[in-house]
Each structure stands twice: as C-alpha cells, then as structure tokens.
Amino acid sequence: MNDSLRIGHGIDVHRFADKYQEEKPLKLAGVCLPEEYSLLAHSDGDVILHAICDAILGACAAGDIGQHFPDDNESYANADSSQLLEQVLQIADKQQIRMINLDVTVLAQVPKLAPYRQQMRANLCALLSLDSDRVNLKATTTERLGYIGREEGIACHVVVLMESHG
Numbered sequence: 001m002n003d004s005l006r007i008g009h010g011i012d013v014h015r016f017a018d019k020y021q022e023e024k025p026l027k028l029a030g031v032c033l034p035e036e037y038s039l040l041a042h043s044d045g046d047v048i049l050h051a052i053c054d055a056i057l058g059a060c061a062a063g064d065i066g067q068h069f070p071d072d073n074e075s076y077a078n079a080d081s082s083q084l085l086e087q088v089l090q091i092a093d094k095q096q097i098r099m100i101n102l103d104v105t106v107l108a109q110v111p112k113l114a115p116y117r118q119q120m121r122a123n124l125c126a127l128l129s130l131d132s133d134r135v136n137l138k139a140t141t142t143e144r145l146g147y148i149g150r151e152e153g154i155a156c157h158v159v160v161l162m163e164s165h166g
Helices: 047-059 081-094 114-128
Strands: 005-015 097-107 135-140 153-164
Touching: 005 047, 047 081, 047 097, 047 114, 047 153, 081 097, 081 114, 097 114, 114 135
Parallel strands: 097 135
Antiparallel strands: 005 153, 097 153
C-alpha cells in the first residue's frame, strides 16, 4: 500500500445574480468570461477555484474553504479566488504534499463553456504549476433538470490526486 497518495474531492455551487453586475463579472478557473452573468458570492464566486481549494484541503486533511476563508470575514469580500488558491497551495506545501493531477467537472446550463475551455485549462495549469497532461476540465449541462437546468446557478466538482513527501 502506498501511504503517500492522497485523494481530495471538492464541490462548490453559486447562484446567479438576478442581473449582470459589472463589478462582479463571471469568473471561472481564474478567467473572466465575456458573458452577461454574475454569481452571488462573498468572494469573486469562482466555483472552479473554490472546488479546487476544497479538494486540496481535503487531500491534506486540513478542513474546508469555509474554515480558512469564512464568508463572515470582510477581509475576504470580493477576494480574488486565485489568491485563496495560492494560500491553500501554501498549506499543502507546508505539509510537503504536491498535486499529481486534477479533474474538474463544471455543471452549467448557461453559459456554454466550450469556447473558453482551453483558456481556463491553461490558466489552471499556470496557477497549479502543472503540465497540461495533468489537468482535465469538463463541462456538462443537467439537461434542464434542477436548479442548474433552470439556469439559476453553476456547480463544480473536483477530484485531485496528491502525493505526500513528508
């Protein structure tokens, strides 16, 4: 048995704002999308980066994103989620745990993410210092079922495989 391998799972969901807010553009995987949607969130609402943070924290047995960045703490209001991810990566680094690969699944009826998939994937590779053969990003709809199908929000599931060197 290899005790150095760790799996983490993360999930995040955010509701769409009733109308587009210029000060809060849709941001996914650290990329601002030129779409007329805004997500309601204490931070920038990047469901992909939030789910990645939770997955990494899970693999490190270090709690969850809400414990580290509580939504009742005003210092995280409108926070850039890439900076939150950077802090989570520092937690993993202190534990000598590094990411091996990442698999992301975004559930969204709208907007269509295919045109932005490569840019988002490339940005994830840069943020995580991973080669492109170690980062996968998929998007799917819910065939108009549930809150996602009714175009009320976006969800994201993430699985990470990490390795402990401690």
